[in-house]
Amino acid sequence: xxxxxxxxxxxxxxxxxxxxxxxxxxxxxxxxxxxxxxxxxxxxxxxxxxxxxxxxxxxxxxxxxxxxxxxxxxxxxxxxxxxxxxxxxxxxxxxxxxxxxxxxxxxxxxxxxxxxxxxxxxxxxxxxxxxxxx
Numbered sequence: 001x002x003x004x005x006x007x008x009x010x011x012x013x014x015x016x017x018x019x020x021x022x023x024x025x026x027x028x029x030x031x032x033x034x035x036x037x038x039x040x041x042x043x044x045x046x047x048x049x050x051x052x053x054x055x056x057x058x059x060x061x062x063x064x065x066x067x068x069x070x071x072x073x074x075x076x077x078x079x080x081x082x083x084x085x086x087x088x089x090x091x092x093x094x095x096x097x098x099x100x101x102x103x104x105x106x107x108x109x110x111x112x113x114x115x116x117x118x119x120x121x122x123x124x125x126x127x128x129x130x131x132x133x134x
Contacts (some may be wrong), residue, residue: 005056008111015112017052020119021093024048027088040084043126047119050131054115059122059129072128080127089124096120098117123131 001009002098009017031037050057063073071077081089099115103109122129 001056008055009053012053012054012112015025015109016116017112018052018133020092020095020099020116021048021052023092024051027092031088037087039080040088040127041083043129044088046102046131047122047126047129050122051119056117056134057131058134059131060120062130065130067134070128077128081125084127085124089126090124093120096123 007119025048028041031044032041047059050059057097063069063071072080096116096119100113100120103116104113
């Protein structure tokens, strides 16, 4: 990890990243408790790690990365994303949005607000995405 990414990730954890990563972990645990929610739990655990340390990584569609469609990027992925949106996506996105608004008040918080907005979009539609180094 680059020194700038390391510094930004440390500041990120202090300025709201830790509690949003906790929110993703709560969503993952709730989904994992129900056996049916295991596919969403896996995605939520991956994104919780990304939410904790977002600088130096990015989320991309798996079919764009591999060049092949899979279960998560096809029609079943669409259905999975709709179910995710109803069960957990909207409140995670709302948490990221509210944190972004609070951080955007200061100039120093603008890069962190932008990262929260990107994570809010990911919170709405996470199935079929993967986290890769930037």
